[in-house]
Amino acid sequence: MGTSGTLAGMRILVTGGAGFIGANFVHWTRQHRPDVEITVLDALTYASDGSSLASLREAVSLVEGDISDAGLVDTLVSQTDLVVHFAAESHNDNSLVDPSPFVQTNVIGTFTILEAVRRHDVRLHHISTDEVYGDLELDDLSRFTEDTPYNPSSPYSSTKAASDLLVRAWVRSFGVRATLTNCSNNYGPYQHVEKFIPRQITNVLDGVAPKLYGDGLNVRDWIHVDDHNSAVWAVIDNGRLGETYLIGADGEKNNKEVVQAILVALGQPADAYDHVTDRPGHDMRYAIDSTKLRSELGWTPAYADFAKGLAATVAWYQANEGWWRPMKEATELRYAAIAAH
Ligand code: NAD
Ligand code: TDX
Numbered sequence: 457m458g459t460s461g462t463l464a465g466m467r468i469l470v471t472g473g474a475g476f477i478g479a480n481f482v483h484w485t486r487q488h489r490p491d492v493e494i495t496v497l498d499a500l501t502y503a504s505d506g507s508s509l510a511s512l513r514e515a516v517s518l519v520e521g522d523i524s525d526a527g528l529v530d531t532l533v534s535q536t537d538l539v540v541h542f543a544a545e546s547h548n549d550n551s552l553v554d555p556s557p558f559v560q561t562n563v564i565g566t567f568t569i570l571e572a573v574r575r576h577d578v579r580l581h582h583i584s585t586d587e588v589y590g591d592l593e594l595d596d597l598s599r600f601t602e603d604t605p606y607n608p609s610s611p612y613s614s615t616k617a618a619s620d621l622l623v624r625a626w627v628r629s630f631g632v633r634a635t636l637t638n639c640s641n642n643y644g645p646y647q648h649v650e651k652f653i654p655r656q657i658t659n660v661l662d663g664v665a666p667k668l669y670g671d672g673l674n675v676r677d678w679i680h681v682d683d684h685n686s687a688v689w690a691v692i693d694n695g696r697l698g699e700t701y702l703i704g705a706d707g708e709k710n711n712k713e714v715v716q717a718i719l720v721a722l723g724q725p726a727d728a729y730d731h732v733t734d735r736p737g738h739d740m741r742y743a744i745d746s747t748k749l750r751s752e753l754g755w756t757p758a759y760a761d762f763a764k765g766l767a768a769t770v771a772w773y774q775a776n777e778g779w780w781r782p783m784k785e786a787t788e789l790r791y792a793a794i795a796a797h
Contacts (some may be wrong), residue, residue: 472543704744
């Protein structure tokens with residue numbers, strides 16, 4: 457049973473709506489679903505930027521608060537028709553330095569949301585990652601499907617896996633009306649400069665060589681953030697309750713290819729990058745089979761051409777230095793501290 461046709465004029469609570477994907481989701485929703493009333497709940501951690509939503513200040517309510525704050529979450533959930541749950545600690549490298557906020561936000565925070573939607577019988581859409589499935593070998597032709605067993609590698613991905621399992625259990629045990637999506641690596645505007653693509657774009661803009669972990673042959677399955685968000689809406693509209701849908705756009709590239717494309721887009725020699733110490737436990741390859749989403753819900757990505765989407769993203773970072781500059785220095789200091797360990 458989906459919710460097709462029921463959402464016009466409805467109220468949605470977007471957790472993590474000041475972060476990368478959440479902010480793009482809010483912009484996408486304003487543009488494509490102008491009747492939907494949006495409240496964002498966001499703790500405004502280091503990963504967020506209020507200015508990502510600045511142009512929507514009149515149209516969107518922004519509540520600063522923690523998803524683990526049961527009283528606040530209960531009040532907000534009682535006033536909404538749907539929760540779209542993006543809020544998370546999201547960066548693998550940080551989870552290797554200090555896992556504790558990952559357990560708190562991704563596990564306890566999701567538990568807090570689940571208890572509130574259970575009490576108020578509110579529909580939930582839970583946002584998750586393909587990293588819950590672990591990784592694939594480079595010479596393995598298979599891709600992740602909804603039936604792949606969970607096998608997360610990092611503190612980040614294990615806490616996301618835990619959150620997914622909590623959602624599934626609340627569906628089965630308490631009849632919570634929830635859907636889940638697990639998406640591959642996103643790129644696009646408003647992504648924090650700690651993440652691979654914006655880190656390397658802004659390094660090159662600063663005259664610094666991009667940093668490739670290890671041999672740079674690890675593969676990620678890139679998807680433009682707008683394609684992720686159109687798929688989330690497809691599942692909200694017509695997804696079957698209790699079901700998981702994998703989201704991916706057939707965008708497999710190794711990290712070296714991505715760095716080379718960024719360098720060339722910015723007029724630099726393709727080999728002007730550095731190899732640095734590998735990430736501990738670094739997942740080798742992610743790859744999504746999104747047949748279920750495409751065949752059941754008729755979804756297709758708009759950004760079929762990664763090179764075009766990447767060029768647009770490079771141009772966005774060039775044009776929006778005022779957005780990323782304030783977070784760049786602190787981010788590189790954090791990376792320098794990790795390297796010094
Ligand atoms: P992000 O780090 O850019 O944003 C996370 C947002 O959550 C921030 O605005 C932050 O302030 C907020 N937040 C963190 N802790 C909070 C708390 N305790 N209470 C309230 N708000 C809190 O992350 P993102 O890349 O936009 O990821 C969003 C979601 O999508 C996450 O659930 C992530 O696991 C999932 N995901 C991300 C990717 C990707 O490639 N980035 C891919 C698949 C799935
Ligand atoms: O400086 C770097 N050099 C480098 O080679 C950084 C920051 C990363 N990398 C590599 C590590 C990965 O193989 O690039 C790849 C992508 O790294 P991240 O941007 O850190 O992403 P990843 O670890 O793959 O996780 C991302 O996708 C799944 C998101 O951060 C997660 O939130 C999401 O769940």
